[in-house]
Amino acid sequence: MQKNNRKIALIAILLFAIILIFIVGIAFTVLAVKTNRIKDDYSVAINSEKYQTPVFVDGIEVINQDVSCGYAVIEMFSAWNGGKVTEEDLYEKYGKVVTSTGKAFCDEFNHQFPEFQTTMYKYLTNSELIDKVYDCLADGVPVPFEWAAKHDDEWTLHYSLAVGMDIRNNSVIIANPYGYIEIISLNEFVNRTSFNSFENMPLFYNFGFAFGIFEKNTVFIPTRVQ
DSSP states (O other): HHHHHHHHHHHHHHHHHHHHHHHHHHHHHHHHHHHHHHHHOHHHHHSSSSGOOOOOOOOOOOBBBBBOOOHHHHHHHHHHTTTOOOHHHHHHSSSOOOSSHHHHHHHHHHHEEEEEEEEEOSSSSHHHHHHHHHHEEEEEEEETEEEEEEEEEEEEEEEEEEEEEEEGGGGEEETBBTEEEEEHHHHHHHHHHHHTTTTTHHHHHHHHHHHHHSSSSSSEEEEEEO
16 A cells, blocks of 8 residues: 555656646747747838937936836836836835836836836837837837846846937937946847847746746837826
């Protein structure tokens, strides 16, 4: 009887391991398909007449994040929008960081800025990503987004604000809450929003992308409520 129980337990463990491996394999396969889809040739799109005019949003004051990048982006957007929401206010309200995932960040952004309807777009193709950022900036609104950014020479998952685009001259202007403005090429922009540039990504982050906790080529487009 004891031997049979042991066999049943071993079979159950083996079946559980096989199912787990199968689920993980499916998740990483789906991630690979979605990642491959975003890598379109955006050079065709950016040659459109639409992008001849540079777009830039004035009035963004860059801060050095104190609590989290998500809270810092909300603080920067609030100040630009004439509000006074700070990182410390948000942390005092919740007692924790509630913007660690894209969906949670979008929900909080909508909560803080009801005069905008903010929509999260994830796994956009490079062309779609550039187009959505350009259109939002052309409407005079800075664009929150997810990307890879270095802090103390280490790659991190990070929120920032896109504040300008000059596509004809191959430049994107970013307000980075690590405390500075970045002016980068379109190629670097999409390499970092897709996290291709994130070298030696920890296993935890890889699993996070595979199981939908984190997203690639993701922007949050605030549209003014009429």
